[in-house]
Amino acid sequence: MNIRSVLFVGRRNAARSLMAETCFNAASIHGWRAFSAGWQTEHTIDRNAIRALRAKGFPTDSLSSKPVSIFRQPGAPVIQLCVFMDVDLPKDVSDYPAQREHWHISDPHGLPDVKAAYDSALEEITRRISGMILSGRLSASHVPLAIAS
Numbered sequence: 001m002n003i004r005s006v007l008f009v010g011r012r013n014a015a016r017s018l019m020a021e022t023c024f025n026a027a028s029i030h031g032w033r034a035f036s037a038g039w040q041t042e043h044t045i046d047r048n049a050i051r052a053l054r055a056k057g058f059p060t061d062s063l064s065s066k067p068v069s070i071f072r073q074p075g076a077p078v079i080q081l082c083v084f085m086d087v088d089l090p091k092d093v094s095d096y097p098a099q100r101e102h103w104h105i106s107d108p109h110g111l112p113d114v115k116a117a118y119d120s121a122l123e124e125i126t127r128r129i130s131g132m133i134l135s136g137r138l139s140a141s142h143v144p145l146a147i148a149s
Contacts, residue, residue: 013038
């Protein structure tokens with residue numbers, strides 16, 4: 001079986017993209033796996049993102065912040081879909097592999113009501129992933145991926 005991959009890309013790869021990677025992989029979508037990366041990585045994971053994930057029962061032990069450059073190296077997993085999490089896109093967005101999708105999910109970092117901000121981001125991410133699953137876009141028989149806004 002060919003395993004297809006989705007790459008969730010956030011500027012820092014510290015919160016939203018890591019939450020999306022975790023949620024997607026927890027859904028155990030047959031034939032798919034998720035990764036996350038950033039173009040200006042923090043090298044640390046946002047502790048509030050970890051708290052939000054753990055509060056909902058998601059595993060967090062294997063999460064790490066990664067630069068997107070590792071997915072452009074020889075031997076890296078082949079990416080079928082890149083999902084950008086930030087409102088702003090990297091300057092080299094056209095160089096990213098595969099089809100691209102852009103989700104407008106507000107950055108919870110630095111907002112006044114920290115718990116609510118991260119919980120809201122996680123809720124939006126799980127809603128978007130559920131929509132991907134329910135649409136049938138990720139089924140083996142549905143080869144072309146439609147780009148959603």
